[in-house]
Amino acid sequence: MNETPVDVALVGGGGAASLVLAALDRHGLTGLRVAVVDPVHKRGQDRTWAFWDRPGSDLDPLLSASWSQVDVVTPAGRRVLDLTPMRYAMLRSAPVYDRAAEAERRLGATRIGGAAGALDDDGQRVIVRDTDGGELVRAAWVLDSRPRPPERPGRTNWLQHFRGWWVETDAPTFDPARAVLMDFRTPQPARGVSFGYVLPVSDRYALIEYTEFSPALLTDDGYDAALRGYVRLLGLDPAALRIREVENGVIPMTDGPFVARPSPRVVRLGTAGGATRPSTGFTFSAMHRQADEVARALAAGRPPVPRPAYPRRHLWMDAVALRALDRGRIGGVEFFDRLFDRNPAERVLRFLDGATSPGEDLAVMRSSPLLPMTGALLGDAVDRLRRRS
Structure with a gap:
C-alpha cells in the first residue's frame, strides 16, 4: 500500500492515461502528486490509432504518417477527398507509451502495480482498493480509464x-x-x-x-x-x-449511456467516459481532448473534469443513424457514401469530432435519405418515451 495520499490517481495505464500523463507534463504540473495504478506497464506496439486533426499539435513528432488526401471507394467508383486544412493521421502506441514513461519520470509519479477494484469516494477523497478490498492508494481525484459497458444497454x-x-x-x-x-x-x-x-x-x-x-x-x-x-x-x-x-x-x-462522473471525485476517461463516437467507434481524438482539458483544469486549480466528448444533439443524431442502419432502413454503404458526397470532407470530419455548428448539423442531416431517417427518428422517440415511462 502507498501510504502517501496523492492529488490524482490514474486507474488504468493505457492510451487515455498515457495522454493524460503527457498533458500534465506539457502543462508543467511537476508539483502535482500523481499515482498510476495498473498491473501492466504498457510498452511497445500493441495498437494503432487513426484520427483526424489539424497539423501543429503535440502529437506531430510521434506520428508514423499523415495524409491530406484520402480515398472513399464504393462499387460505383473512387472519390478523392481533400481534407485541407485537416489531415488524417496514424499514431502507433510505442511512442505514446514512451512519452508517457518520460512524463511519469519528470512528474515523479508513483506506479502501483496492483489491479484496481472498487473506488470508495466519500466526497473528500477516494480510496482505490485492490480486487480483494485492500487499500492501494488514497487520492483527491481518480481518473478511471478502465473499459466498462454503458450504464444500461442501448436501444441499438x-x-x-x-x-x-x-x-x-x-x-x-x-x-x-x-x-x-x-x-x-x-x-x-x-x-x-x-x-x-x-x-x-x-x-x-x-x-x-x-x-x-x-x-x-x-x-x-x-x-x-x-x-x-x-x-x-x-x-x-x-x-x-x-x-x-x-x-x-x-x-x-451504442446509444447506451456512459456515465463520465459516477461519483463526486471519480472521473471516467476514454470509452468509459464517453469518448467513443457511437456512429463510428472513433475514440482517439476525443480521448486526446479529454487529456488536455484535465491538465488545463488542474493547472488552473479547477476539478479535473473534461467537457462531454460530444454535444447531446450529436449523440441523438448517432442514435437515430444507428437505429436506421440496424433496422435496415438504410444501407451502410449508401449512408456513408451520401455523407461524403453531399458534404465537404472537413465538415464531415468536424461533425464526427463534435465540432460542427447546429446549422452545419442540419446540412449533415439533409444529406441522409429523408423517409428512412424520419422513420428511424420516430421509432427512436417512441423508444425513449417507453423507457421513461
Whole structure:
C-alpha cells in the first residue's frame, strides 16, 4: 500500500492515461502528486490509432504518417477527398507509451502495480482498493480509464470490430501520399456494413485492415478470409505479402449511456467516459481532448473534469443513424457514401469530432435519405418515451 495520499490517481495505464500523463507534463504540473495504478506497464506496439486533426499539435513528432488526401471507394467508383486544412493521421502506441514513461519520470509519479477494484469516494477523497478490498492508494481525484459497458444497454448495440495486417512488399506498391479511408467493395454483411482501408507508411509498407460495423463478431478464420479477399480486391496476392504484425480490436457502437462522473471525485476517461463516437467507434481524438482539458483544469486549480466528448444533439443524431442502419432502413454503404458526397470532407470530419455548428448539423442531416431517417427518428422517440415511462 502507498501510504502517501496523492492529488490524482490514474486507474488504468493505457492510451487515455498515457495522454493524460503527457498533458500534465506539457502543462508543467511537476508539483502535482500523481499515482498510476495498473498491473501492466504498457510498452511497445500493441495498437494503432487513426484520427483526424489539424497539423501543429503535440502529437506531430510521434506520428508514423499523415495524409491530406484520402480515398472513399464504393462499387460505383473512387472519390478523392481533400481534407485541407485537416489531415488524417496514424499514431502507433510505442511512442505514446514512451512519452508517457518520460512524463511519469519528470512528474515523479508513483506506479502501483496492483489491479484496481472498487473506488470508495466519500466526497473528500477516494480510496482505490485492490480486487480483494485492500487499500492501494488514497487520492483527491481518480481518473478511471478502465473499459466498462454503458450504464444500461442501448436501444441499438453494435460493434466496430476489425483485424489489420502490417504488410511489406518487395516492389513499390502503395502511394504514401494518400490513404484509403473507406473501401466499401468488400462483401457486405446481412446486418451491418463492412469496409477495408489502407494506411501506407511507405511505398512498400502499409497497414491493411478489414472493419465491420455490426452487432456480432467474426471468427478468427472469418477475419483472415475477409482480409485475404480485400487484399485481392487491391490487386495484390496475399501469399506474396510479408505480414509483419497483426492487430485486432473491438469498440462499442451504442446509444447506451456512459456515465463520465459516477461519483463526486471519480472521473471516467476514454470509452468509459464517453469518448467513443457511437456512429463510428472513433475514440482517439476525443480521448486526446479529454487529456488536455484535465491538465488545463488542474493547472488552473479547477476539478479535473473534461467537457462531454460530444454535444447531446450529436449523440441523438448517432442514435437515430444507428437505429436506421440496424433496422435496415438504410444501407451502410449508401449512408456513408451520401455523407461524403453531399458534404465537404472537413465538415464531415468536424461533425464526427463534435465540432460542427447546429446549422452545419442540419446540412449533415439533409444529406441522409429523408423517409428512412424520419422513420428511424420516430421509432427512436417512441423508444425513449417507453423507457421513461
